[in-house]
Amino acid sequence: MKLRSFQLSDVHDVLQIWQETAIYECEKETLTVLSEQLAIDRDLVLVAELENGRVVGAIVGTKDGECGFFYCLAVNPEFQKKKIGTKLVQALEERFVKKGVKRTWITVDEGTEKLLPFYKYLGYTNSCSTRLEKDLLTMEDRLIV
Template identity: 65%
Template sequence: MNLRSFQLSDVHAVSAIWKMTASQQKEQETLKMLSKQLGCDRDLVLVAEMDGQVVGAIVGTMDGSCGYFYCLAVHPDYQGRGIGRRLAVVLEERLRSKGVKRIEVMVDEGTEKLKPFYEHLGYFSICSDAMEKGWVFQPAETQVG
């Protein structure tokens, strides 16, 4: 597996993966997020390739010393092979190299199936309000005690 920064030629493959793994509304929001991030920092948009085919993607952003994960998706035929985990780990490394001290992940109704995945990576819920539309996760090593 090869992980690398997003290239413009990846847009159709990544969009196709998002269409398979997200609702149409979420896919449109994701494309907007992708476009915005590519204008800021292309190094925080990663793709995973296997045999020359794009099989996964993740978009990261940052605001000061806080980093965010968006749009993690792996082609359904390639799920369960550690691709999502590798994308998340490499994005964490890139965010930390840019000075990020805290990483958060928004999980909403379209991506709530990823909650156990992020918990497995050491993230934990910091929202307790039942009215929240999502959960925010941060790496366990940054928990405030």
């Protein structure tokens, strides 16, 4: 298996993995992050590729100054528990370091809560216990003028 930067030809394989592992809303959000990151720096979008050319994992990283963020770490269910996710995270961390990143952040939501033990195993710690949000677009229907 080799880890490498994302190529446009990987899009179908990566989308398939996300469809099998992510909830629909997260999948749509990740596509947006993916396209934005590819326009900025495709070196922070990695895939895990088998010797036969099959892509079985992906991770999307972004950076803002000295802070790195990663989204949608996903591994094909057939290949989970084989250290592919660990290798993808480690490879992204190495690329972050080369780009001057000093701290990495991961947002865990209802679709990725199951990965908390995995992230803790990799040395990540909880910096907050809650994230609150409110969709203001739905309030327009309820406003009384």
